[in-house]
Amino acid sequence: MSGARSTTPILETKALTRAFGGLVAVDHLDLSVHPGEIVGLLGPNGSGKTTALNLISGLLRPDSGAIRFDGYDIAGAAAYRIARLGIARTFQLVRVLDGMTCLDNVKAGLAFHHPPLPHGEIETRARTLLQRVGLERHVQRAVSQMTYIDRKRLELARALALAPKLLLLDEWLAGLNPSELQTGISLIRSLKDDGLPILLVEHVMDAIRSLCDRCVVMNSGRKIAEGTVHDVLADPAVIEAYLGAPAHA
């Protein structure tokens, strides 16, 4: 389990902080993701997990702290620059482009590479990605008529279209029924097998246990635990954060 830790992290945050008025949403967060691993970012609601992702993807600027990705300093950089450097994400409330077809939604992630991909390449890659996420029958479908899980898959396809070096998933497995959940988990595991490091914000315990190599637990903006899934879930501080009372009381 220590193999991943001997390499340099592809993503590293140091003392990352962001406040909204009086509320410190992310408080001096130190977090790292190494190549080839899936890191779970856990914590009760309101602990700052999504804000942390937003700071990393460029949707928000940090008040202080550093974020290093693939050798670059990206804290406070514009979202489009961070996307071009190789970070892709999904959103907690699925954001797909309703007025466009599925294929166009995926092409959105392909059309703005530097250097630009040729037309034929964009077309083939888009279809391959739709197939990858299981939407091959929906190629020309209008997005507004799709089911929730299909919209999530589409958003994932668009994220993968960026050919990212790091994937941020914000509760991607939420709201799925048991069979959809299993399909989703296998899909994410296949991404890891292809070598894509993933930072996963999740609540679904099955997913966390089967996917995450390591976990970081947040509460009220601060990191309260870090380690393997087993260690972290047995940590009394984590139990207290989730359940609100000491385990032995």
Added chain:
Amino acid sequence: MTNAILTGLMLGGMYALVAMGLTLQYGVARIMNLSYGEFLVAAAFAAHWLFTAWALSPFVGLAFVIPVSFGVSYAIYRILLTPLVRRAPNRDALEVDSILATFGLMFVVQGILLTVFGGAYYSYSFLAVPITVLGETLALNRMVALALAVIAGSALYLALTRTRIGTAIRAVAVDPSSARLVAIDVTQMSALAFALGGAMVAAAGVLVSMFLTFSATTGVVFTMKALIVVVMGGIGNLLGCLIAGLALGLSEALVATYVDPGLTLAVNYALFLGVLLIKPAGLFGRAQR
């Protein structure tokens, strides 16, 4: 220099007064009211008519104009703007729709004023008494207008912070969906805020009619300045409104005195852009990113 500063402060106070109503309309009801200035001018015409035809002082005129404009604004929100509120999928779409609708309203109101009063400039003289302050001569009517502006602003501030309805209105300005969750009738509060804004701009119109020359077409400039003040001060923020208004008035007076009186709008825009480039949410606004 003292003259420029005093003139600037009084001008700024007037701008703040004019803009307070708009910060309510935009900050709470999310209506970007491009016809705002037309209501100010309409109130000015009303005050003029009351003074010249009925010999009623503008202060008495206020007693008529304020309730009427409150009612008219309320009706406008309920009849004209509520369908847009219902139709808009989110706050941003409502903003765009409201810009377009009030744009059309601006034409209608301006057209009515043009038809009734023509394009001529109107003014009347009331309390145009020179008073000496700090060695400078100022007009009494402007000082009274400023004093009333301060009173109106303070009254509004107290109403918003000390009463239940005021707190409900502020809640809607901050987060309408959460406000609904605590049993605040958002539509009613928005209508109330819009009507209150309409009453305030009418009061401003009556007050400035004492010393400004106006015509049916001067509404647009007032709207522009009010918009600049509201956005510069941070939307929905009364104190920001005051500070931004004063900043605007001071910069205008200083440029008019030391550079050129013909560049006032350029100064306004330069200040506006400058503030927005440094603090995109306005001086006191809440951060977007």
Added chain:
Amino acid sequence: MIGAPVAIPLALAAVAGLAAVPFVVDAYYLALAISLLQFTVLSTAWGLFSGPTRYISLATAAFFGIGAYTVAVLGELLPWPLVLAIAGIIGVLTAAVVGFSTLRLSGVYFVIFTFGLAELIRQLVVWYEVNKSRVLGRYVFADITQTDIYWQLLALAVVTFVIGWAIARSRLGFALRIIGEDETVAQHCGINTTVAKVALFTVSATIMTIAGAIMAPRWTYIEPSIAFNAMISFQVVIMALLGGAHRLWGPVLGAIPMTLLFEFLSARFPSTFTIIMGVVFLLIVYALPRGVIGLLQRLANRPTKRSEAIS
């Protein structure tokens, strides 16, 4: 809709037909045709930017005025094509400055800024003229006939539609569609949304500037208040919204009836002109939020939706 092999000859025939108009109509109808072309160009250029990005620009008068006033200043000093080019360049620079300053912020700030832009530029021009060049109001001496104006506008109209068509098929057009749907997603796809918006705004504004320059010889005497008349901003918005700004061919559907209506109204009811415009505008906003084109699309889509729902 129609395949290229049919559309292109049709379009060429239409353009040829329009080009022949000055030979068959009298001066009054030629003037009307010029008005129609002017508003077609302006509203289509407006729709080029405000359609995909959904930013409402009230700056048409500012750019139109820049073009017209450049001709007033340089018309007799330089050859005509050079004057047009200079007007265009000034338009590009102004649009870039305005765009980079305001398009990074939300749409509302952009509207507010463009609302006063014509007035601001007018004030600056007046200040400069009064203090530096000591001239207020200039005579336009350019050896341009009505027919020349008509043909230049026709050429500009064709260029505008070609540009619109080319952008829609390009990466920029795709980026703008995405931005119009969800700007955050656009940014997370690696799109520099500010540059995209500014580029499009500049194209749109430059077309308006050149239109203003072409139209300038119609007035023999131009003052800043004539060149920078805010009414034109409002008229163009009404026309584009009536036709439907989200399609290239939408604004022209609004420009033609509205221009005729304005001609009729300003002749018959000069005093109530403003009120009627306001009412028409309100009707458009409430009844036709996506314009005539949106209405046609809704009518066309209804049978398809039903059959899809059943299957």
